[in-house]
Amino acid sequence: KNEVEQSPQNLTAQEGEFITINCSYSVGISALHWLQQHPGGGIVSLFMLSSGKKKHGRLIATINIQEKHSSLHITASHPRDSAVYICAVGDSNFGNEKLTFGTGTRLTIIP
């Protein structure tokens, strides 16, 4: 069983829709990361959180430590949001040094 599981694996939505991507993990963590990967490989860190909620522009990330679950929300989605979104967790023993990644959610926003 993968230690980090994301759902859905693929998501297609119309421009303007509210998007939710989920991440569940099974290990104790120091922090959870949400990352964005565009075609060609480059990864951008969107959020790092260990509790509560963070917001940046149209992106919102929440985490529930007790339930070992996090969500990434995108409001007013736009075609430029199309990318793979990856959840990664830092082990509670090793911090950010040994991130464990989910397999990603491929998001496609149709104009």
Added chain:
Amino acid sequence: DTGVSQDPRHKITKRGQNVTFRCDPISEHNRLYWYRQTLGQGPEFLTYFQNEAQLEKSRLLSDRFSAERPKGSFSTLEIQRTEQGDSAMYLCASSLGIEGNTIYFGEGSWLTVV
């Protein structure tokens, strides 16, 4: 600062050949990480450095793989006697190493072994 840079971005090599990838982290970052990503999968941890010291290695790093960071700045990842299963993207990342600090990723180096 130009961020984390990796070179080459793409490499095609014949099975059995050696390849070397270079990573230049953000200049003041003392931590440097290597990950490997195969198609359709998330990245997997390979190794990380605190300055020039290699502190952790994944069991994914067979003895054909070696990573160095000789002066605590740039790092190299060498794969000897490449196999087709080595085909993947090799990602480098760096951070300040302070708890709660953001990790910055490079664009990755794609390796195809034919």
